Amino acid sequence: xxxxxxxxxxxxxxxxxxxxxxxxxxxxxxxxxxxxxxxxxxxxxxxxxxxxxxxxxxxxxxxxxxxxxxxxxxxxxxxxxxxxxxxxxxxxxxxxxxxxxxxxxxxxxxxxxxxxxxxxxxxxxxxxxxxxxxxxxxxxxxxxxxxxxxxxxxxxxxxxxxxxxxxxxxxxxxxxxxxxxxxxxxxxxxxxxxxxxxxxxxxxxxxxxxxxxxxxxxxxxxxxxxxxxxxxxxxxxxxxxxxxxxxxxxxxxxxxxxxxxxxxxxxxxxxxxxxxxxxxxxxxxxxxxxxxxxxxxxxxxxxxxxxxxxxxxxxxxxxxxxxxxxxxxxxxxxxxxxxxxxxxxxxxxxxxxxxxxx
Numbered sequence: 001x002x003x004x005x006x007x008x009x010x011x012x013x014x015x016x017x018x019x020x021x022x023x024x025x026x027x028x029x030x031x032x033x034x035x036x037x038x039x040x041x042x043x044x045x046x047x048x049x050x051x052x053x054x055x056x057x058x059x060x061x062x063x064x065x066x067x068x069x070x071x072x073x074x075x076x077x078x079x080x081x082x083x084x085x086x087x088x089x090x091x092x093x094x095x096x097x098x099x100x101x102x103x104x105x106x107x108x109x110x111x112x113x114x115x116x117x118x119x120x121x122x123x124x125x126x127x128x129x130x131x132x133x134x135x136x137x138x139x140x141x142x143x144x145x146x147x148x149x150x151x152x153x154x155x156x157x158x159x160x161x162x163x164x165x166x167x168x169x170x171x172x173x174x175x176x177x178x179x180x181x182x183x184x185x186x187x188x189x190x191x192x193x194x195x196x197x198x199x200x201x202x203x204x205x206x207x208x209x210x211x212x213x214x215x216x217x218x219x220x221x222x223x224x225x226x227x228x229x230x231x232x233x234x235x236x237x238x239x240x241x242x243x244x245x246x247x248x249x250x251x252x253x254x255x256x257x258x259x260x261x262x263x264x265x266x267x268x269x270x271x272x273x274x275x276x277x278x279x280x281x282x283x284x285x286x287x288x289x290x291x292x293x294x295x296x297x298x299x300x301x302x303x304x305x306x307x308x309x310x311x312x313x314x315x316x317x318x319x320x321x322x323x324x325x326x327x328x329x330x331x332x333x334x335x336x337x338x339x340x341x342x343x344x345x346x347x348x349x350x351x352x353x354x355x356x357x358x
Contacts, residue, residue, distance in 0.1 A: 001015075001016065001017050002014040002015065002016040003016060003017075003018060003175045003176050003177075003178070004016035004017075004018025004173050004175050005018075005078055005145065005147065005173070005175065005177070005178075005181070006145070007080075016175070017175070018077075018173040018174065018175035019032075019077075019173060019174040019175070020171070020172075020173055021077075021171075021172055021173065021174060022035075022169060022170065022171045022172070023070065023071045023073075023169070023170040023172075024058075024168060024169040024170070025038075025041065025042075025057045025058055025059050025060050025167070025168070026038060026055075026056075026057055026058065029072075030071070030073065030170075030172070036052070036053045036056075037052060037053070038052070038056040038057035039052060039056065040056070040057070041056045041057025041058070041059075042057060042058060042059050042060075042061070042165065043055050043056055043057065043058055044056050044057075058167065059165050059166055059167040059168075060165075060166050060168075061163055061164070061165060061166070062156060062158040062163065062164050062166050063158065063163050064158060064160060064161050064162055064163055064164075065158065065159065065160075065161075066157075066158055067155050067156065067157040067158070068155065068156050068158070068166065069153065069154070069155050070154040070155060070156060070168055070170060071152060071153065071154040071170050072151070072152075072153045072154075073148070073151065073152045073153075073172065074150070074151050075150075075174050076148070076149050076150065076174065076175065076176060076177050077147070077148065077152075077172055077173050077174040077175050077177070078145055078146055078147040078148065078172060078173055078175070078177065079144075079145070079146035079148075079152065079170060079171075079172045079184075080143075080145060080171050080172055080173060081141065081142065081143055081169075081170075081171040082140075082141070082142040082168070082169075082170050082171075083139065083140065083141050083142075083168065083169045083170075083171075084112060084116070084140040084166075084167065084168045085138065085139055085140070085167040085168075086112055086113070086138055086140060087164040087165055087166060089158075089160045089162060089164055090121070090160065090356065090357075091111055091112050091113030091114075091118075091119070091121055092111045092113065092114075092119070092355040092356055092357060093111070093158065093159040093160040093352065093355070093356075094111060094112045094113075094156055094157070094158060094159070094160075094164075095109065095110070095111055095112075095156065095157040095159065095349065096108060096109075096110055096111070096112050096115050096154070096155075096156060097109050097154070097155045097156075097157070098146070098152070098153070098154050098184070098186075099151075099152070099153040099154075099155075100148050100151070100152060100183045100184075100343075101148065101149060101150045101151050101183075101341070102150065102151045102153075103343060105343065105345045105346065106346070107183055107184065107185045107186075107343055108184065108185060108186040108187075109186075109187065109188060109346055109349055110186050110187070110188040110334055111188060111355060112140065112156070114188055114216060114218060114332060114334045115142070115186060115188075115216075115334060116132050116134060116140040116141075116142060117129070117132045117134070117216045117277075117293065117295040117334075118134050118138075118140070118277075118278065118293060119216075119218035119293060119332060119357065120218065120278055120280055120291055120293055120357065121138075124136065124137055124138055125268070125277045125278040125293075126270065126277065127270050127275065127277045127278075127295075128270045128271075128272075129270065129271065129272055129273065129274075129275060129295065129297060130143065130272045130273065130297065130299055131143055131144055131214060131297045131299065131336075132144075132295070134277075144184055144213075144336070145184075146183075146184040147177045147181040147183070147184075148177070148183070149177050152172075154170065156168075159352050159355075182209070182210045182211070182338035182339050182340050183338060183339060183340070183341065183343070184336075184337075184338055185335075185336070185337050185338065185339060185343070186334055186335065186336050187203060187334065187335050187346050188332070188333070188334050188349065189201065189202065189203075189332065189333050189335075189347070190330075190331070190332040190333075190350055190354065190355065191330075191331055192220070192330040192331070192332075192354070193222060193328040193329060193330060194315050194327065194328050194329055194330075194331055195328065196326055196328055197326045198326075199230075199233075199312040199313065199314050199315075200312060200313045200314070200315055200331050200333070201310070201311070201312050202215060202217075202232075202311040202312060202313055202333045202335050203309060203310060203311040203335035203337070204310045204311075205310075205344050205346075205347070206305075206308060206309040206310070206337070206339060206344065207307065207308050207344060208307070208308075208339045208340045208341070208342070208343075209305065209306050209307070209339065209340050210304075210305060210309075210337055210338045210339030210340060211298075211302035211303060211304045211305070211337065211338050212234070212298060212302060212303040212304075212305070212309060212311070212335070212336070212337040213297065213298045213299065213302050213336050213337055213338060214295070214296060214297040214298055214299075214335075214336035214337075215232075215253075215295070215296045215311075215333060215334070215335060215336070216293075216294070216295045216333060216334040216336075217292075217293075217294045217295075217313075217331065217332065217333045218291070218292075218293055218294075218331075218332040218333075218357075219291070219292045219293075219294065219329060219330075219331055219332075220289070220290075220291050220292075220329055220330030220331070220357075221288055221289065221290045221291070221292070221327075221329055222288055222289070222327070222328055222329050222330060223288055223317055223325070223327055223328075223329070224286050224287055224288050225286050225317050225318055225325075226259050226286065226317055226318060227250075227292075227315070227316075227317050227327060227329060228249060228250030228251045228259065228260070228316075229249055229250070229314075229316035229317065229318070229324060230249070230250050230313055230314025230315050230316040230327075231246055231247045231248060231249065231250075231313075231314050232246075232247040232250070232253045232311065232312070232313045232314075233245070233246050233247070233311065233312050233313075233314075234246075234303055234309070234310075234311050235309070235310040235311070235312075236303070236305040236306075236307075236308065236309050236310075237305055237306050237307045237308060238307065238308070239310075245303065250313065250314075253296060253313075254274050254275070254276060254294045254295070254296050255271070255273065255274035255296065256269070256274075256276065260276060261285065264285055265281075265285055266279045266281070266285065266290075266292075272297075272299075273296070273297050273299060273300070274294075274295060274296045274297065275294070275295055276292060276293065276294045277293060277295075278291075278292070278293035279291070279292055279293075280292075291357075297336075309337070311335065313331075313333075314326075315327040315328075315329050315331065
């Protein structure tokens with residue numbers, strides 16, 4: 001019998017014994033036949049004339065400097081979709097963590113905006129891709145399939161100084177998970193500014209077998225001029241000085257070309273596999289302090305590794321006499337990949353002030 005994983009248009013007609021479940025503030029445990037039973041909640045006054053079942057508890061409150069548990073599933077299955085409506089507080093101050101199989105350390109640790117490929121809150125920008133969508137008005141949607149065998153735990157930490165109202169829904173299936181399914185990971189990093197003549201590290205310290213499936217970058221340019229001449233490099237399975245996979249330029253890796261602009265301006269784009277949906281232009285085309293939001297999903301071309309993986313990105317512009325200029329930009333990234341157990345502990349997340357985008 002089809003286990004209900006890896007669903008696509010070609011197998012959507014197949015019958016499966018997988019059980020559909022959903023967790024939100026109206027059903028905290030995703031229990032069968034127990035949604036919409038809340039007596040108390042955020043909207044209980046609005047529903048006072050209608051009673052139980054009439055949108056009594058559509059969201060939760062997360063106190064300042066507190067962590068809320070969104071899901072704790074103790075069965076075998078897979079996360080299929082996550083929807084979040086983020087509050088107006090800085091998205092860098094809301095940290096999403098996902099733990100697999102009761103592991104002490106998270107396999108996903110990331111500010112929510114960066115996880116959904118939108119680090120810069122203003123202005124609202126539509127993002128339309130296969131893995132992630134951002135819909136009006138800042139409706140965050142994630143479609144990465146995330147299998148687990150014993151336990152899945154999802155939390156949100158509120159680093160801000162204010163209590164926040166938080167809307168969310170986590171859709172998943174309970175089913176058997178094949179032995180060859182690996183675990184989803186997402187790791188955030190930021191360097192501000194990048195040291196002169198240093199490369200930016202997107203991912204390091206991965207050991208085990210798996211596949212790299214995506215990159216999100218929030219790139220803040222601190223110089224005038226074009227900023228994207230740098231190459232991405234994938235070091236895998238014992239590579240040391242030189243990588244197995246080497247790109248040809250930043251815009252090329254994000255599936256664009258020729259500096260991502262035409263007619264005197266950068267051109268936003270959002271496609272199923274790659275995009276630059278948001279450009280913040282304080283001073284025009286090539287003046288400093290511009291910000292770029294870029295994603296690249298390796299859905300049909302995952303980068304497979306057997307033992308280890310390290311990924312770097314150069315930051316290069318131009319100086320006089322046609323020479324490259326090593327840039328000292330504000331660069332953040334999220335690396336997305338699947339791997340087998342055991343998992344290594346991530347580097348410590350930057351402290352609150354070092355997460356902030358000014």
